[in-house]
Amino acid sequence: MSELGVTPRGEDYSRWYTDVVQKAELADYSPVKGCMVIRPYGYTLWENIQAALDRRFKETGHVNAYFPLLIPMSFLRKEAEHVAGFAPELAVVTHGGGKELEEPLVIRPTSETIIGHMYSQWVRSYRDLPLLINQWANVVRWEMRTRLFLRTTEFLWQEGHTAHATEQEAMEETLRMLDVYADFAIDEAALPVVQGKKSDREKFAGAIASYSIEAMMGNGWALQSGTSHFMGQNFARAFDIKFLDQNNEFQHAWTTSWGVSTRMVGAIIMGHGDDQGLMLPPRLAPIQVVIVPIWRKDAERGPVLALADQVHQALRAAGIRVKLDARDEVNAGFKFNDWEMRGVPVRLEIGPRDVEKNAVVLARRDLPGKEGKTFGVPAPGVAAAVREMLDTVQAGMLQRATEFRDANTHTVTSYDEFREVLEAQGGFLRVHWAGSNEDEDLIKQETKATVRCFPFDPPEGAGTCFYTGKRTDRVAIFARAY
RNA sequence: CGGGGCGUGGCGCAGUCCGGUUAGCGCGCUUGAUUUGGGUUCAAGAGGUCGGAGGUUCAAAUCCUCUCGCCCCGACCA
Numbered sequence: 001m002s003e004l005g006v007t008p009r010g011e012d013y014s015r016w017y018t019d020v021v022q023k024a025e026l027a028d029y030s031p032v033k034g035c036m037v038i039r040p041y042g043y044t045l046w047e048n049i050q051a052a053l054d055r056r057f058k059e060t061g062h063v064n065a066y067f068p069l070l071i072p073m074s075f076l077r078k079e080a081e082h083v084a085g086f087a088p089e090l091a092v093v094t095h096g097g098g099k100e101l102e103e104p105l106v107i108r109p110t111s112e113t114i115i116g117h118m119y120s121q122w123v124r125s126y127r128d129l130p131l132l133i134n135q136w137a138n139v140v141r142w143e144m145r146t147r148l149f150l151r152t153t154e155f156l157w158q159e160g161h162t163a164h165a166t167e168q169e170a171m172e173e174t175l176r177m178l179d180v181y182a183d184f185a186i187d188e189a190a191l192p193v194v195q196g197k198k199s200d201r202e203k204f205a206g207a208i209a210s211y212s213i214e215a216m217m218g219n220g221w222a223l224q225s226g227t228s229h230f231m232g233q234n235f236a237r238a239f240d241i242k243f244l245d246q247n248n249e250f251q252h253a254w255t256t257s258w259g260v261s262t263r264m265v266g267a268i269i270m271g272h273g274d275d276q277g278l279m280l281p282p283r284l285a286p287i288q289v290v291i292v293p294i295w296r297k298d299a300e301r302g303p304v305l306a307l308a309d310q311v312h313q314a315l316r317a318a319g320i321r322v323k324l325d326a327r328d329e330v331n332a333g334f335k336f337n338d339w340e341m342r343g344v345p346v347r348l349e350i351g352p353r354d355v356e357k358n359a360v361v362l363a364r365r366d367l368p369g370k371e372g373k374t375f376g377v378p379a380p381g382v383a384a385a386v387r388e389m390l391d392t393v394q395a396g397m398l399q400r401a402t403e404f405r406d407a408n409t410h411t412v413t414s415y416d417e418f419r420e421v422l423e424a425q426g427g428f429l430r431v432h433w434a435g436s437n438e439d440e441d442l443i444k445q446e447t448k449a450t451v452r453c454f455p456f457d458p459p460e461g462a463g464t465c466f467y468t469g470k471r472t473d474r475v476a477i478f479a480r481a482y
Numbered sequence: 483c484g485g486g487g488c489g490u491g492g493c494g495c496a497g498u499c500c501g502g503u504u505a506g507c508g509c510g511c512u513u514g515a516u517u518u519g520g521g522u523u524c525a526a527g528a529g530g531u532c533g534g535a536g537g538u539u540c541a542a543a544u545c546c547u548c549u550c551g552c553c554c555c556g557a558c559c560a
Contacts, residue, residue, distance in 0.1 A: 085559095336519095
């Protein structure tokens with residue numbers, strides 16, 4: 001890590017990411033391998049993500065509950081694919097109170113099983129459905145290789161688990177929640193995600209179908225930022241979730257699950273950051289505006305701070321998340337760089353010249369230098385001006401990310417072209433695809449790229465598979481992924 | 483688990499090959515000045531069981547054995 005600032009992205013993207021996470025004080029390494037400490041600044045960002053998602057869950061009829069961290073090992077075994085998928089990454093508790101347990105308990109890697117177990121007791125009649133429950137929780141997956149926020153042994157997330165009377169309803173729920181995620185990503189995180197269906201290879205263990213939102217990171221790699229699964233009746237059968245329908249006949253319920261995790265923080269970091277460091281979307285930023293007072297002589301200090309205080313109060317009263325950086329031990333230039341590195345969307349400067357005019361200077365994080373500055377903003381109307389600039393930054397970030405994604409999404413028609421473009425430019429590769437799982441494995445071995453999803457839109461009609469040469473109307477997006 | 487790198491004040495490192503004074507340097511930190519519209523400058527100061535255990539030796543950060551941990555790359559994954 002260099003003394004000041006972060007490693008430039010072009011020099012070493014991984015290093016850049018690690019630098020940003022640590023220098024912006026989002027998270028730190030823990031004494032336990034693979035775990036992380038989420039620091040207050042990073043946790044506040046997560047809380048803002050939680051609030052924006054939770055609001056959407058409530059609006060779509062869901063309620064929150066909490067299920068236990070420890071799950072009997074036998075539960076995992078009830079769904080064959082599920083246990084096969086998760087077995088390698090389970091953390092297991094074998095002792096308690098100084099004695100070996102009769103049955104080992106797994107620390108939840110996800111909660112389908114325990115929730116399925118409970119649902120089987122709660123569901124008796126079609127009148128008990130749908131059951132629309134979400135929980136905010138931590139989960140543990142013993143990953144081989146970890147990266148702060150992107151893949152940690154323990155992570156925080158929400159997992160929604162719903163049960164429905166009909167297949168159609170469950171499928172609608174699965175897609176509704178994917179939409180909710182996409183809306184959140186675009187509207188709050190300013191990340192222009194691609195919605196689509198996962199390939200069989202990448203499907204959730206035990207699901208009939210999985211769907212995801214895929215975001216493009218600054219290096220052109222894809223990051224799965226949220227998933228929604230249609231379980232069919234697999235878990236209902238395994239856990240005996242049955243209800244009597246209107247004809248007095250037993251039916252297995254249809255279930256779904258969907259989740260967004262602290263990985264979303266990684267998506268925001270890599271989806272927006274630049275060589276100055278972090279760049280946070282205003283709607284989620286823990287600090288939306290930082291006020292930096294500037295003075296030369298002691299005589300100027302009083303009046304500058306007085307105006308800074310006044311503006312601080314005005315912004316707070318307007319409900320804007322604002323911080324006044326009145327530190328005496330570092331100069332203004334240092335603070336500019338420091339807050340840019342931390343990704344604060346708008347900086348508000350107040351110096352002697354501004355005090356004379358009873359005005360302030362605003363500077364946008366997303367536009368460097370003079371270009372992003374607005375001079376002579378009258379102090380009396382500062383809250384409205386700041387609010388407007390926050391909206392401008394939010395929109396600007398989404399636009400920039402969208403342009404970046406589009407500029408780095410390429411349609412290719414042959415495997416040669418595929419490799420060439422992937423090597424030279426990276427990004428998302430849109431192709432017609434009729435290959436098998438084995439074909440996908442081969443491509444991954446040779447190029448490190450995988451099917452990220454079969455995107456929902458736009459439909460492009462039939463074409464020739466770039467790999468097998470077969471005729472198909474299926475379109476896939478390939479990319480290297482985290 | 484395979485390959486690579488690394489554990490020395492809070493952080494980043496030098497010193498280890500070739501054992502030998504009070505274990506250095508930069509940053510940060512503390513105090514006092516100075517400065518402040520893009521990462522000021524100076525002075526003084528505090529701070530280290532050299533990852534751990536054992537061994538060799540008159541003497542170990544340095545050599546030997548064992549051990550713990552972290553980071554990066556790969557196979558797997560939100």
